[in-house]
Amino acid sequence: MQQTSTSNWLGLYTLYLREVRRFVKVYTQTIIGPVVTTLLFLAVFSLALGRAVTEVNGVPFLEFLAPGLIMMAIVQNAFANTSSSMMISKIQGNIVDTLMPPLSAHELTFGISMGGMTRGIAVGVAVTLVLSIWVPINIHSAGLIAYYAVAASLMLSLLGVIGGIWSDKFDHIAAVTNFIITPLSFLSGTFYSIERLPELAQTIAHLNPFFYMIDGFRYGFIGQSDAPVLTGMVVVGLMDVVLWIICWRMFESGYKLKP
Numbered sequence: 001m002q003q004t005s006t007s008n009w010l011g012l013y014t015l016y017l018r019e020v021r022r023f024v025k026v027y028t029q030t031i032i033g034p035v036v037t038t039l040l041f042l043a044v045f046s047l048a049l050g051r052a053v054t055e056v057n058g059v060p061f062l063e064f065l066a067p068g069l070i071m072m073a074i075v076q077n078a079f080a081n082t083s084s085s086m087m088i089s090k091i092q093g094n095i096v097d098t099l100m101p102p103l104s105a106h107e108l109t110f111g112i113s114m115g116g117m118t119r120g121i122a123v124g125v126a127v128t129l130v131l132s133i134w135v136p137i138n139i140h141s142a143g144l145i146a147y148y149a150v151a152a153s154l155m156l157s158l159l160g161v162i163g164g165i166w167s168d169k170f171d172h173i174a175a176v177t178n179f180i181i182t183p184l185s186f187l188s189g190t191f192y193s194i195e196r197l198p199e200l201a202q203t204i205a206h207l208n209p210f211f212y213m214i215d216g217f218r219y220g221f222i223g224q225s226d227a228p229v230l231t232g233m234v235v236v237g238l239m240d241v242v243l244w245i246i247c248w249r250m251f252e253s254g255y256k257l258k259p
Helices: 009-024 027-049 061-092 105-131 142-166 170-186 199-205 209-222 229-253
Strands: none
Touching: 009 027, 009 061, 009 105, 027 061, 027 105, 061 105, 061 142, 061 170, 061 209, 105 142, 105 229, 142 170, 142 209, 142 229, 170 209, 209 229
16 A cells, blocks of 8 residues: 555545545436335335334334434445445456555545445435425434434445455355344334333344444434433444544555455
């Protein structure tokens, strides 16, 4: 990895712009597709549970559900953007075009992860606007909504970078999605309050970092949470720091990037 004595702002901006243009050019797949998928989730849960479950902790069921669906769309697309970017570059053999410019490991991490974060937030905004047609969207704390949207999308962007560098083929990325991202997302209280779970299950849920980003993001909308909001902010922030360091070390050492 090339070392630079000063920040390469032009190179960093170019890298970020490349990552953004990757998903903007196919917006029907990267933005509209997740919106449709989220609407299908909403329809399924409305039809299946709409009459049986009308409220969760005193909040109308759909208003409780909506923030979780939005966050799922944000993080899944942030992960997909960076993981696919790294994998495609490695498989096509043009990863050298990313590594050769005078960009430090921190700049590579920043540029690529910001591209994924941008896609995640763009999808989140689109999903929120469409859901608001059917579900009342109330805002309890805009600051917390913004914090968790940025921190959670950054977390999954960094995880996507790590997964993309580690993987040797798309099957490996699919394994990360199927055995890590999806289970942690579905078991994080996205569709339910963990207060309804047995005590042991609640303890396990508190070990899931996805729980904190869902719980804190939901608090920003409905003003209720299953865990202290400050604890969630710290956990998500620390996860970002840890994943950032791992990404930086991977780029710095050239792990699975150099022949």
